[in-house]
Amino acid sequence: MNFEKIKSDIEKFVSNRKWQDYHTPKNLSMALSVEASELMEIFQWQMENEKAYPKSASKEQVEDEVADVFFYLVRFCQIMNIDLEKAFYYKMKKNAEKYPNQIK
Numbered sequence: 001m002n003f004e005k006i007k008s009d010i011e012k013f014v015s016n017r018k019w020q021d022y023h024t025p026k027n028l029s030m031a032l033s034v035e036a037s038e039l040m041e042i043f044q045w046q047m048e049n050e051k052a053y054p055k056s057a058s059k060e061q062v063e064d065e066v067a068d069v070f071f072y073l074v075r076f077c078q079i080m081n082i083d084l085e086k087a088f089y090y091k092m093k094k095n096a097e098k099y100p101n102q103i104k
């Protein structure tokens with residue numbers, strides 16, 4: 001994954017469609033939640049312990065929603081001047097301290 005290219009491609013995609021004015025923190029955080037909900041909807045009626053793709057959805061549908069979530073997360077970070085990679089690893093460090101390694 002070339003994250004710098006992805007970020008650049010997203011900026012170009014948004015700019016070419018003149019969507020910048022719509023990309024406020026409120027709108028993007030809501031769009032991120034909506035796309036995460038679309039992902040959840042695919043698995044909504046699965047049994048708790050099922051691990052496969054549901055019969056009602058293709059892998060491509062799941063991939064589409066994952067990509068939508070990723071788009072809005074990256075775009076939200078762009079407009080909020082958040083270094084996503086740095087934020088991710090900092091939070092992982094905090095998670096590791098909160099949830100210690102169980103394998104000795």
Ligand SMILES: [Mg+2]
Pocket residue numbers: 035038064065068
């Ligand atoms: Mg979607």
